Amino acid sequence: MKPVIALVGRPNVGKSTLFNRLTQTRDAIVADFAGLTRDRHYGNGRLGKHEFIVIDTGGFEPDAGSGIFKEMAKQTRQAVAEADVVIFVVDAREGLSAQDHDIANELRRLGKPCVLVANKAEGMHDGTKLVDFYELGFGEVHGISAAHGQGIRDLVELALEPL
Ligand code: GDP
Ligand code: MG
Numbered sequence: 262m263k264p265v266i267a268l269v270g271r272p273n274v275g276k277s278t279l280f281n282r283l284t285q286t287r288d289a290i291v292a293d294f295a296g297l298t299r300d301r302h303y304g305n306g307r308l309g310k311h312e313f314i315v316i317d318t319g320g321f322e323p324d325a326g327s328g329i330f331k332e333m334a335k336q337t338r339q340a341v342a343e344a345d346v347v348i349f350v351v352d353a354r355e356g357l358s359a360q361d362h363d364i365a366n367e368l369r370r371l372g373k374p375c376v377l378v379a380n381k382a383e384g385m386h387d388g389t390k391l392v393d394f395y396e397l398g399f400g401e402v403h404g405i406s407a408a409h410g411q412g413i414r415d416l417v418e419l420a421l422e423p424l
Contacts, residue, residue: 264424266306267316267340269368270350271360275380279350279407280304280317283417308417316340338371346374346420349397353379353404357393365397376420377402383409 266283268276284304302317318337341347349368351361368375379391382404394402403419405412 263305263312263314264345264421265314265316265343266420267318267337267344267347267373268350269318269337269341269347269364271352271358271364272319274350274352274355275407276350277302277317279348279380279405279413280315282407282410282413283308283313283315306417308414311417311421313417313421316344338367341368341371341373344373345424346376347371348416348420349375349377349399351377351379351394351397351402353382353385353390356390357396361394361397365399369398374423375399376416378412378416379404380407382406383411 268279270276280302283306285307304315304317306313306315318340347368349364351357377394377397377399379394379402382391383406385391385404388404391402391404403412403416405416407413
């Protein structure tokens with residue numbers, strides 16, 4: 262069984278862009294793997310020697326009251342449950358937000374290994390914009406650019422190495 266990586270983060274941080282980058286496709290495919298629910302976006306990832314499955318998720322809004330947001334939060338929890346490791350995506354340009362804290366707390370509760378990545382970090386060389394994210398309590402913050410394909414290989418190594 263290939264390792265499963267779930268992409269989690271608030272809306273608009275670049276999860277789907279990262280999904281497309283990892284799966285090298287534009288269309289999220291529905292995979293046919295035993296034990297995986299079919300109503301989320303699964304893709305086959307391959308990078309160097311690594312083969313894995315990626316799950317894209319919608320927004321993650323644990324405190325949203327009802328309707329679509331509640332459903333999205335539920336979907337995300339299920340994706341995390343299926344995953345071996347979570348890539349927690351934040352936005353290097355927007356900086357730390359209250360929603361990031363909510364998601365961090367939820368991820369802590371779910372107890373899966375997490376790698377924290379700050380996306381949209383192309384052109385940010387000094388890392389000063391990333392220091393705030395250490396507050397989330399997930400250790401090192403890895404700057405990447407999903408859109409420009411920067412830091413992706415290292416990220417995959419980092420996520421899969423401990424498994
Ligand atoms: P999602 O809601 O988390 O799935 O985010 P999307 O993948 O839909 O991306 C949200 C927006 O961020 C889109 O306009 C993307 O083009 C943009 N975006 C994604 N990755 C990057 C990146 O690495 N750098 C920059 N500058 N923009 C990005
Ligand atoms: Mg998306």
